[in-house]
Amino acid sequence: MKPLHPCRSAHGQRGVSLLIVLILLLIMTLLGLAAMRGTLLEERMTANMLDRSLAFQAAEAALREGETIAGAAATRAAVPSAGCSNGICSLPDASQTDRWLTEGFNGWRDGATDVGELGVTPEFFIEYMGDAPTWPGCDLVDESNRSPLCLRPRYRITARSEAADRATVLLQTNFIAQ
Numbered sequence: 708m709k710p711l712h713p714c715r716s717a718h719g720q721r722g723v724s725l726l727i728v729l730i731l732l733l734i735m736t737l738l739g740l741a742a743m744r745g746t747l748l749e750e751r752m753t754a755n756m757l758d759r760s761l762a763f764q765a766a767e768a769a770l771r772e773g774e775t776i777a778g779a780a781a782t783r784a785a786v787p788s789a790g791c792s793n794g795i796c797s798l799p800d801a802s803q804t805d806r807w808l809t810e811g812f813n814g815w816r817d818g819a820t821d822v823g824e825l826g827v828t829p830e831f832f833i834e835y836m837g838d839a840p841t842w843p844g845c846d847l848v849d850e851s852n853r854s855p856l857c858l859r860p861r862y863r864i865t866a867r868s869e870a871a872d873r874a875t876v877l878l879q880t881n882f883i884a885q
Contacts, residue, residue, distance in 0.1 A: 758874040762827075765868035766876040769818035769829035773864035777833050777882050783860050786835040790814070796834045799863075806832070807865050807877065818866070827873075831866035839883055860884045 773794075776782055787797050791806075794816025799806060806812050815830035838858040840846040845857035862882045869875035 755874065758870075759876065762868040762870070762874040762876040763878075765818070765820075765827065765829040766866045766878045768820040769831040769866035769868065770864055770878050770880055772818050772820055773831040773833050773866060774880065774882050777862040777864060778884050780884075782833070782862075782884070783835075791832060794832045796832055798837060799834055806834070807867070815867075827868060827870040829866060829868040831864060834863045834865070836861045836863050836881070841883060 776794075782795060785792070785795050787795065789797050791797070791814030794814065796806065796814055803809075806814060814832045816832055818829040818831060820829070837860075839861035840857060841859050842857070845853065848854075848857070860883070862884065863879060864882055865877065865879045867875065867877045
């Protein structure tokens with residue numbers, strides 16, 4: 708019978724366990740990097756969603772401010788015959804590009820609402836869209852028998868909030884003055 712030599716069996720392994728540990732360490736490192744990449748992506752998505760939410764709230768505040776101005780009786784008298792003045796614009800030309808899409812359009816009016824940490828002032832403009840019936844068929848009644856409440860001025864209000872390299876939000880509403 709031969710005696711066992713523990714030294715000989717340890718010498719015969721020649722670092723195989725070291726190689727296995729290094730491979731496992733490499734796999735764990737790759738898993739950690741993948742998890743970190745996913746976390747960073749989620750953090751960027753959350754920041755973008757916050758920017759968009761703040762921009763939406765700012766544009767909505769400007770839209771409400773525009774509705775308040777459009778509802779004032781003095782607004783109808785302030786509508787210019789052509790172009791825009793102080794954020795109030797004349798009837799748009801259907802054959803032309805919409806004003807908010809026109810490069811260099813300068814009829815925007817700064818909103819007065821404080822939007823906090825957004826760092827940008829929302830803008831809006833009001834377009835007179837003509838008179839609209841306030842209930843169905845009232846405009847079909849003879850003008851001499853028509854109620855003075857039948858036709859009311861209608862406005863289209865466009866508001867936007869944008870900041871450099873941040874979210875941009877554009878909102879519109881149709882508003883019939885009372």
